[in-house]
Amino acid sequence: MxxxxxxxxxxxxxxxxxxxxxxxxxxxxxxxxxxxxxxxxxxxxxxxxxxxxxxxxxxxxxxxxxxxxxxxxxxxxxxxxxxxxxxxxxxxxxxxxxxxxxxxxxxxxxxxxxxxxxxxxxxxxxxxxxxxxxxxxxxxxxxxxxxxxxxxxxxxxxxxxxxxxxxxxxxxxxxxxxxxxxxxxxxxxxxxxxxxxxxxxxxxxxxxxxxxxxxxxxxxxTGAGVCHTFIDESAQLEMAIAIGLNAKAQRPSVCNAMETLLVHEAAAAKHLNVIADAFTGANVELRGDERARALVPNMLTAEAADWGTEYGDYILSVKVVKDLDEALEHIREFGTMHSECIVTEDASNAERFLQEVDAAAVYHNASTRFTDGFEFGFGAEIGISTQKxxxxxxxxxxxxxxxxxxxxxxxxxxx
Amino acid sequence: MxxxxxxxxxxxxxxxxxxxxxxxxxxxxxxxxxxxxxxxxxxxxxxxxxxxxxxxxxxxxxxxxxxxxxxxxxxxxxxxxxxxxxxxxxxxxxxxxxxxxxxxxxxxxxxxxxxxxxxxxxxxxxxxxxxxxxxxxxxxxxxxxxxxxxxxxxxxxxxxxxxxxxxxxxxxxxxxxxxxxxxxxxxxxxxxxxxxxxxxxxxxxxxxxxxxxxxxxxxxxTGAGVCHTFIDESAQLEMAIAIGLNAKAQRPSVCNAMETLLVHEAAAAKHLNVIADAFTGANVELRGDERARALVPNMLTAEAADWGTEYGDYILSVKVVKDLDEALEHIREFGTMHSECIVTEDASNAERFLQEVDAAAVYHNASTRFTDGFEFGFGAEIGISTQKxxxxxxxxxxxxxxxxxxxxxxxxxxx
The missing domain is CATH 3.40.605.10 (Aldehyde Dehydrogenase; Chain A, domain 1)
Known part of the structure; x- marks a missing residue:
């Protein structure tokens, strides 16, 4: 035996x-x-x-x-x-x-x-x-x-x-x-x-x-987390940056860290430079899609493989989206059903995001890093289930x- | 595709x-x-x-x-x-x-x-x-x-x-x-x-x-049910026979039907003849172990393979056990964790059985045939899970x- x-x-x-x-x-x-x-x-x-x-x-x-x-x-x-x-x-x-x-x-x-x-x-x-x-x-x-x-x-x-x-x-x-x-x-x-x-x-x-x-x-x-944060048009800039930085850089190696930042085109037009500077200042390498790079040319270019990658590192892919629908569509395609966040002041967009995103944890105005047994108050954690x-x-x-x-x-x- | x-x-x-x-x-x-x-x-x-x-x-x-x-x-x-x-x-x-x-x-x-x-x-x-x-x-x-x-x-x-x-x-x-x-x-x-x-x-x-x-x-x-009914020493004979007959013969083809009857040796010595007659009268073929056949010689002989078999038919294996411990041991070895029953008037034996038997449904003084979404009042049933x-x-x-x-x-x- x-x-x-x-x-x-x-x-x-x-x-x-x-x-x-x-x-x-x-x-x-x-x-x-x-x-x-x-x-x-x-x-x-x-x-x-x-x-x-x-x-x-x-x-x-x-x-x-x-x-x-x-x-x-x-x-x-x-x-x-x-x-x-x-x-x-x-x-x-x-x-x-x-x-x-x-x-x-x-x-x-x-x-x-x-x-x-x-x-x-x-x-x-x-x-x-x-x-x-x-x-x-x-x-x-x-x-x-x-x-x-x-x-x-x-x-x-x-x-x-x-x-x-x-x-x-x-x-x-x-x-x-x-x-x-x-x-x-x-x-x-x-x-x-x-x-x-x-x-x-x-x-x-x-x-x-x-x-x-x-x-x-x-x-x-248990496992893989390709987590997203979506900065909506109405997001408060300061809150969006704080949540994004925390989600990406507080501990990049863990599964609830953010890998991709999605930014509404209206917010991007006004703020993507400031947002990019904040990440760069925290030693995060940025890899943008075409629209992001048009606004912040010194970003690296995100390749097709980037959107599905769990970097576990100080690297962030950045995509400018037309609206909430495009953000939802991107998350459906590339998310791993772990943790997803919307930063918005628009209650109905928040509600749609929380309702429609299919993930273990969906956040309105809070960092994805909270997906954790101790942070939820369970007093212990054997892991984070990514199955249903x-x-x-x-x-x-x-x-x-x-x-x-x-x-x-x-x-x-x-x- | x-x-x-x-x-x-x-x-x-x-x-x-x-x-x-x-x-x-x-x-x-x-x-x-x-x-x-x-x-x-x-x-x-x-x-x-x-x-x-x-x-x-x-x-x-x-x-x-x-x-x-x-x-x-x-x-x-x-x-x-x-x-x-x-x-x-x-x-x-x-x-x-x-x-x-x-x-x-x-x-x-x-x-x-x-x-x-x-x-x-x-x-x-x-x-x-x-x-x-x-x-x-x-x-x-x-x-x-x-x-x-x-x-x-x-x-x-x-x-x-x-x-x-x-x-x-x-x-x-x-x-x-x-x-x-x-x-x-x-x-x-x-x-x-x-x-x-x-x-x-x-x-x-x-x-x-x-x-x-x-x-x-x-x-x-979902699926297999090798379900047992244990007739304890203190069981009421009439209730034990009614529950056993229902569990075996009301609809033998289903997974919550009984396949093996376990009888305490003291109850067997007094009643196994009457119990066997009741099953035989309901067209159930009996296959007994050595001790059962010593008491009811016209039973067929249960082979080793019988104890693990889901007959789905008018066939019942019968085993005489020394006590509750031997019944629990048999169920541990041959049960499929579906539905298991004890018929007893002894509250502490009932409690031990319900506590120690590892099955989806454990019964005291009721037929295993009740393991069913409609009988439980759920109004529907997609199946009976036999996993944990x-x-x-x-x-x-x-x-x-x-x-x-x-x-x-x-x-x-x-x-």
Missing amino acids: SEVVQKSRLAKQAAQTMGNLTTEQKNTALLLMADALVTEQQAIIEANAKDLERGKQLGTSASLLDRLALNESRIAAIAEGLRQIAELPDPIGDTLEDFERPNGLRIRKIRVPLGVIGIIYEARPNVTVDAAGLCLKTGNAVVLRGGSSALFSNEKIVEVLHSALKRSAIPADALQLILSSDRSSVDEMLKLNGLIDVLIPRGGHSLIQNVVNNASVPVIE LHARGPMGLPALTSTKYRIYGSGQIRQ | SEVVQKSRLAKQAAQTMGNLTTEQKNTALLLMADALVTEQQAIIEANAKDLERGKQLGTSASLLDRLALNESRIAAIAEGLRQIAELPDPIGDTLEDFERPNGLRIRKIRVPLGVIGIIYEARPNVTVDAAGLCLKTGNAVVLRGGSSALFSNEKIVEVLHSALKRSAIPADALQLILSSDRSSVDEMLKLNGLIDVLIPRGGHSLIQNVVNNASVPVIE LHARGPMGLPALTSTKYRIYGSGQIRQ
């Missing part, structure tokens, strides 16, 4: 008891996990050093190495994350519906764990702890398959978490880490219907597309649950 | 306006569709006769031909189904959450259509109308791919429905029927990410497994919706 099948079976077995644990039992386990990370931080930092060393030898980029690196303060922050998860309300057991049928049957719909969640991710060892915390809090077992570049770190972290779980009511088998860094271990997880209930890929485009395209296990797709099934947008704890109907009868039979 | 791609594109285009229709516009269209079916019933019956004729030539079984057959009263019932869907509350636009963040952002979570729903099904032409009605009511476009044995019927039905839609606010393109009966048209639908948002297979095991195993488009799995993602159990109109966050700001940017 392969490592993946063996560990997924153990996880499934553990999942059977996970749904029956009390909130207090789960929270106690999360706090023990947090304490253990801090207590064992030196061992974790040593394991992490091996990953970093190997990364350097392989010529890994400085920014990737930085994401991979753990130190005392980062471990403290990761442990604090677990403590925060412990403080969140437990959705499991919540009654979502409760009604009685004319025949006397009482039907209650309650929240239950999903079962076994598979997480496939890349080089960040903090995801190992976060995902474990969120899945265990919601009564799920979890099978983690992290990137090979963080393998020493992940192995040590899970060893530490297991030692904590062994002192708790959560069976240690509810947390599984796949050690094989062979690509085939991912392929195997994708087809493990019956053992894994849901897969959540977290990482870059190719990782997510591989999971979406090849999994037979149900997937929650099950969960859409920032996913908090309820996204990691399913439901079950409990039906109470007194001998009812169907006529 | 293939038929599937071409029609799915038209559906996607139509879906853009579908979400903006009012409830009244959609209901008016549904009523026009219902009227058109009745007005054009002769043409539909003639088309159906061609399918029946071809079926006979191909040696199709009488029961399949019966499912396929349309007559005036069946068409009237199908039209009535559309009128009932028109009367149901429209979930689209419902506000599910509405809150304000400390920074003044107002966040509303509202129900929106899924977009384009692909339905892959077999020989029942009533599904063509049902699925169209449910999808259109919820503001979705729909791509239907029915079985080749109902092709003449489906083509005529969709022609009639299109003529009705052309007199309504719903674009006719929102309803698409794939005419190619080539297997490759199904294969194509399975991979149409970006054009089809969700696939719902309806039909037999192999159809559903093909979709689940090969689709990259998200799937809602998005929807679980009987799916009414809300299962055909997604959500979207609308965020109202006044210039907020992220710190």
Whole structure:
């Protein structure tokens, strides 16, 4: 039996008891996990050093190495994350519906764990702890398959978490880490219907597309964001610039950052120079369409491929549009249904934009950067769903649950 | 461009306006569709006769031909189904959450259509109308791919429905029927990410497994039910027999029918003879395990394969178990997470069963046959989900919706 099948079976077995644990039992386990990370931080930092060393030898980029690196303060922050998860309300057991049928049957719909969640991710060892915390809090077992570049770190972290779980009511088998860094271990997880209930890929485009395209296990797709901000004719210039700059440049690498600025032609004629200067002043490279470049000639030329590109960088494509309709049309063609914004003082245009744009989050006069579980007040986030099934947008704890109907009868039979 | 791609594109285009229709516009269209079916019933019956004729030539079984057959009263019932869907509350636009963040952002979570729903099904032409009605009511476009044995019927039905839609606010393109009966048209639908948002297979095991195993488009799995009824030691004999008979024999072909009866050894010692006589009297063939056959020797022998079989017929496997734990263990191993029942007078055993059995619907003292959208009072049913993602159990109109966050700001940017 392969490592993946063996560990997924153990996880499934553990999942059977996970749904029956009390909130207090789960929270106690999360706090023990947090304490253990801090207590064992030196061992974790040593394991992490091996990953970093190997990364350097392989010529890994400085920014990737930085994401991979753990130190005392980062471990403290990761442990604090677990403590925060412990403080969140437990959705499991919540009654979502409760009604009685004319025949006397009482039907209650309650929240239950999903079962076994598979997480496939890349080089960040903090995801190992976060995902474990969120899945265990919601009564799920979890099978983690992290990137090979963080393998020493992940192995040590899970060893530490297991030692904590062994002192708790959560069976240690509810947390599984796949050690094989062979690509085939991912392929195997994708087809493990019956053992894994849901897969959540977290990482870059190719990782997510591989999971979406090849999994037979149900997937929650997270990911790509080609987000737009549309500056309407009536937009307040200062607000439009502040929102645009924030959406683009506050943290360009994340999925809710803006990639394309759409500007109404009337606003462009008056203000595109000022707007362009603001972005250029924030070190953002601008790539304009023909009309934008006619107004601001020192912009680079946007190629056809630019409109569908998630730069994740200090680069912005700029397009001048005739009106709201053309903006909506552009977003329909190139948007990824993540986060879209209109800056306008025209209430009916705002309403049309919010109604007609098909995206997880649609904004009137606010930065797309708010699409985030913490900013929404969920207290946690397992990712941002860009699909329409099950969960859409920032996913908090309820996204990691399913439901079950409990039906109470007194001998009812169907006529 | 293939038929599937071409029609799915038209559906996607139509879906853009579908979400903006009012409830009244959609209901008016549904009523026009219902009227058109009745007005054009002769043409539909003639088309159906061609399918029946071809079926006979191909040696199709009488029961399949019966499912396929349309007559005036069946068409009237199908039209009535559309009128009932028109009367149901429209979930689209419902506000599910509405809150304000400390920074003044107002966040509303509202129900929106899924977009384009692909339905892959077999020989029942009533599904063509049902699925169209449910999808259109919820503001979705729909791509239907029915079985080749109902092709003449489906083509005529969709022609009639299109003529009705052309007199309504719903674009006719929102309803698409794939005419190619080539297997490759199904294969194509399975991979149409970006054009089809969700696939719902309806039909037999192999159809559903093909979709689940090969689709990259998200799937809602419906289907297989290996359902159990456990007669506990304290069960009232008369109630247990009534529930068991109803679950098995009221309509054995459906997925919520019972396939295996589990009997506590103490109840079996006293009553298995009476229980067996009741089933035999209802023409149910019994296949028992060793302990059951020791008590009722004229039962056939259950083979290993019986425990995982959905007979869909007047056949029942019977197993005597030591206690509730053994019953739970058996259901964990062989259940398909559909519907499971305990008959007991012991409240704590009932509670353990409802808590620990992992299934869409768990029953105390009532027949598993109630797992049904109409019996649950939903007024409609697109199928019974046996997966844990998005929807679980009987799916009414809300299962055909997604959500979207609308965020109202006044210039907020992220710190």
